[in-house]
Amino acid sequence: MVVQTVPLRDLVARVDLGLTVLCGAGTLDRPVRWAHVSELEDPTPYLVGEELLLTAGVRFPSDVAAYVSGLVSSGVSAIGFGVEPEFPTVPSSLVDVCAAQGMPLLEVPPSTPFLAVSQALGALLAEIAGREQRMLADSQRALTRAATRVRPVESVLTTLAVVLNCRADLVDEASAPPDVVSLVGRVSSGRGPRSASAQVGEDQVTLDPVESAVLVVRRPAPLSPAERAVVAVALALLGLLRRDLESERGQIARLAASALLRQQVSGVSAVLGDGPHRVVAGQSRADYDVLAARYGPLVSKEGEGFLALVAAGVEVSGPVGVSPVAAATETAASAVDGPGAAPSVPRSAVDAAAAEASALLARALATGEPAFPASGLASLVDPVAARAFARRELAPLAGHPELVDTLRAWLAQHGGWDRAAAVLGVHRNSVRHRISHVERLLDRDLGTADARASLWFALTWLD
Incomplete structure (x- = not known):
C-alpha cells in the first residue's frame, strides 16, 4: 500500500498551528507521512521514516548530537519541540545540533497541543488524497474521450x-x-x-x-x-x-480499394458523378449517417471518426476536413476502364487526400467550421515558401504537440480561454499555462494581432 505524504512546508503554513522554523528553512519540501509523539531518549526502534517527531523534552537527552544523529539515520523528516512546561524555550544545544546535521526543527507554541498537529496533518493528507482522486477521475475521462x-x-x-x-x-x-x-x-x-x-x-x-x-x-x-x-x-x-493500429491504417486503404473496385466495374463516375471528388474526414454522427446512406462502401468509419469519398458539392453539418482528389489523366483512365473512359480516381490520390483531410480535421475541430487546404489568403501563397515559413516560425514548439494543439484551439477561439478549454477537453488553467509556455518558447507577445495572424497562418501550413 502506498502511503500519501505532505510537504513539511504545507504543515508549517498552517497559521492556526503557529509553528516556527528554527532551522532547516531550505529543506521544507521534505515529505511527512505522520506525526509521532515520543519522550524516549532513543525512539529510533519505534520509527519507520518520514515522521514529524514531536517532543516536549520530558526526558531530554544528555547526548544531543547522538540523539539527532539517530533520528537522521532513521529517516525522520523533522523535529517539533513543544515549549513549556519542561522548557520555556527550545534548548539552544538542540538548535545548534539540528542546524549542523541538517535536521529541520520546529517550535510548537504552548497554545498548540500535539494532537492539533496530528489532526492538521491528517486533514492535509485527506485533502491531497481527494484532490488526486479527482485528478485521476478527470484524467480517465479525458483519456477515454481522446x-x-x-x-x-x-x-x-x-x-x-x-x-x-x-x-x-x-x-x-x-x-x-x-x-x-x-x-x-x-x-x-x-x-x-x-x-x-x-x-x-x-x-x-x-x-x-x-x-x-x-x-x-x-x-x-x-x-x-x-x-x-x-x-x-x-x-x-x-x-x-x-x-487496432493496422486496422485503423487499413481503413484508408480499404476506402481507396473500394474506389478502385468501383472503377474496375463501371468507373467511379457512376457513383460520384463526373465532377471533381473530395475526401471528407469528420466526427459528426449525423454527417456519417447521411454520407453512408448516400455513398455506401465509399464511407469508412473508425471509432468516433469517419472518412468518405464524395462528390464535390456534398454538404455536411459538423466540422470536417475536406481535401480534393486529383483526377487521373484520360490515358491512365483508358488503361483501366477501356478506350474513351472518363477520368477515374487513382488509388494513390485517394490515399493522399485522405491523409490530408484527417490532418485538416484538427483545424476544423478547433474552429468549429470546415477546413480546406490552401483556402482564403493561403491559396495566394507559394506552398513551398509557406511550409518553410511554418517550420521556421513554429520550430521552438517541435516535440511539443500538446502546445501546438493548444495554440491552434486558442487562436481558433479568438483567445477565449473557456471556449479553447472546451475544445481541448481540459481545464481553462491548463490552457493559460500552455499559452504562457508557448509565449516563452516563441518569444512572442500573443496579445498582438500581428503575432496571432502570423502564427495562425503558420499553423495552417503546418498541417
Missing part, C-alpha cells in the same frame, strides 16, 4: 501530456531520442524489467512497453502514485489502440 477521436493514438498522447504536464512519446529503438535509446531497448527487448524509471539530464523519465513500442514520459518532477495510475490508464488505452 481514444475515440479520429487520430486516437496521437490524441491520447497529447491528453496525457496535458494532464500530467509532461512530454509523452510512443517510440521504438529507431525513433527514440538518443538519451533514452538504451533504456527503450531494454524495456522493449522482453528481457529483464518490463518498465524503467531513471533520471536523464534534468528530467525524471519513466518507460513502459506498449505492444511493440515504448511509452516514454518525461518531466522534471517524478510522478506521484495517482499520476502513475493515470499513466496506467493511458497504457491500457494505447495497448488497445496499437493492436
